[in-house]
Structures are given as C-alpha cells and as structure tokens.
Amino acid sequence: MRILLIGPPGAGKGTQAVRLASHLSIPHVSTGDLFREHIAAGTELGRHAHTHIHAGLLVPDELTIGVIEERLARPDTERGFLLDGFPRNLAQAQALDGMLAGFKSRPDAVLDLEIPEDQVVRRIAGRRLCRQDRTHISHVDHSPPEVAGVCDLCGGELYQRDDDREATVRKRLKVYRTRTAPVVDHYQAQGLVTTISAHGQVQEVLHRALDALGRGRADAAGTST
Ligand code: AMP
Numbered sequence: 001m002r003i004l005l006i007g008p009p010g011a012g013k014g015t016q017a018v019r020l021a022s023h024l025s026i027p028h029v030s031t032g033d034l035f036r037e038h039i040a041a042g043t044e045l046g047r048h049a050h051t052h053i054h055a056g057l058l059v060p061d062e063l064t065i066g067v068i069e070e071r072l073a074r075p076d077t078e079r080g081f082l083l084d085g086f087p088r089n090l091a092q093a094q095a096l097d098g099m100l101a102g103f104k105s106r107p108d109a110v111l112d113l114e115i116p117e118d119q120v121v122r123r124i125a126g127r128r129l130c131r132q133d134r135t136h137i138s139h140v141d142h143s144p145p146e147v148a149g150v151c152d153l154c155g156g157e158l159y160q161r162d163d164d165r166e167a168t169v170r171k172r173l174k175v176y177r178t179r180t181a182p183v184v185d186h187y188q189a190q191g192l193v194t195t196i197s198a199h200g201q202v203q204e205v206l207h208r209a210l211d212a213l214g215r216g217r218a219d220a221a222g223t224s225t
Pocket of ligand 1 (some may be wrong): 031032035060064084088092144163
C-alpha cells in the first residue's frame with residue numbers, strides 16, 4: 001500500500017504514521033525525520049534545511065524532492081510506504097505523481113488528519129521527543145512520562161523541537177493553509193482522500209485511520225501508548 005498522511009502541524013501525523021506503518025508492515029518515510037537526521041549528522045543539506053525549518057518555512061522543493069527520490073529508490077519501499085509530511089505543496093505532489101507514474105502506480109489512499117487550529121498550539125507546546133529515538137513522542141499533558149524529561153520507552157532524554165515554539169507554530173500553520181491544503185484538493189479530485197478527525201486519544205485516531213484504509217481495528221495491546 002502507498003499511503004500519504006497529510007495534516008497540519010500538531011495533528012499527530014508522526015505519532016499515527018509510526019503506528020500505521022508498523023500495523024501495515026510498510027516503511028514510514030518522514031521528510032521531517034530525514035531532514036533532522038541530516039541536521040544531526042551536520043551535512044550540507046542539513047545546514048540548508050535547518051535554516052528553513054527553524055524559521056517555520058518549507059525547505060526548498062529541489063532539496064525536499066531530492067531527499068524523497070533517494071529514499072523511495074531504496075528497495076524496502078517496493079511493497080509500499082507511508083509518506084508522512086510529503087507532499088507539502090502542489091509542486092511536490094506533481095513530482096511524486098511523476099515518480100510513481102514511472103512505476104505505473106499512484107497513491108492508494110490519502111489520509112487527511114483534521115484538527116481545529118486552536119487545539120494545535122496547545123498540543124505542540126506540550127510535545128516532547130526522545131533524543132535516542134525520535135519516534136518516541138510524549139506529551140506533558142496527554143501522555144506524560146513517568147519520570148519528567150525521561151523517555152518511558154528507552155530512557156532517552158526528552159526535548160522540545162526548536163520549531164515547536166509558539167511563534168514558529170503559528171507560522172507553520174499559515175504555511176499549511178496556503179501551501180499544503182491545496183495538495184488535499186489535488187488528491188480529492190482523484191477520489192483518493194479520506195478526511196478523519198485527529199481529535200481524541202492516539203488509539204481512537206488510529207482506529208479511524210485503519211477503518212478508513214479498510215484494515216479493521218488495531219490490536220490495542222500492540223499499538224497503545
Ligand atoms: P515535520 O516533522 O513533518 O513537522 O517537518 C518539520 C519541518 O521540516 C517542517 O516544518 C518543514 O520546515 C520541513 N519539512 C518537512 N517536510 C517537508 C516538505 N515536504 N517540504 C518542505 N519542507 C518540509
């Protein structure tokens with residue numbers, strides 16, 4: 001299955017993407033994570049990306065599309081993938097359509113996570129990531145760690161992303177409205193979009209997403225937070 005996960009910052013894309021990809025046994029491909037890996041490794045691409053990410057702006061298309069082309073060329077994506085955070089504008093959507101057309105394919109489904117903007121800032125302000133494994137995400141209110149500042153899953157140090165500060169989040173929301181929302185329209189015209197509410201507990205949203213994909217209910221024991 002080739003799935004695109006779209007939604008504003010704070011909709012819980014990363015949290016859901018990890019669980020969905022694991023449930024469906026397909027790789028989770030996140031442009032945000034790929035950029036953060038480059039930044040942590042101190043690459044030239046990472047330095048360019050950081051300037052834009054830090055400012056709450058999109059990383060230029062030529063860098064972003066290049067990163068995705070390289071990732072989707074790896075053999076593990078042959079049986080499908082879940083794209084989290086790509087495409088984020090129409091040019092990227094067209095580039096992806098072109099890449100997939102090369103394999104005589106297209107996305108099977110586009111999940112559009114919906115959340116009221118007033119909830120976004122609250123959600124993001126409390127989000128904490130683990131330094132050892134960025135897929136370990138907790139929230140100071142909704143899923144607080146047993147020991148403050150320490151990841152429950154692996155004991156890593158929890159930290160706040162620098163682009164999760166309120167002013168940057170507001171800018172990211174504006175970028176989402178103007179640049180990314182048209183991507184939903186693009187795939188809507190192809191009949192591929194299901195919009196699901198991102199409101200509620202992680203597990204509830206996961207159930208909605210799996211239902212939308214026609215993949216039934218998640219095994220609560222294996223996927224709860
Ligand atoms: P995310 O982890 O998906 O919230 O992405 C973090 C940041 O990385 C975004 O706010 C953008 O600055 C950048 N980014 C991630 N994906 C893309 C993309 N598809 N196009 C441009 N910039 C991106």
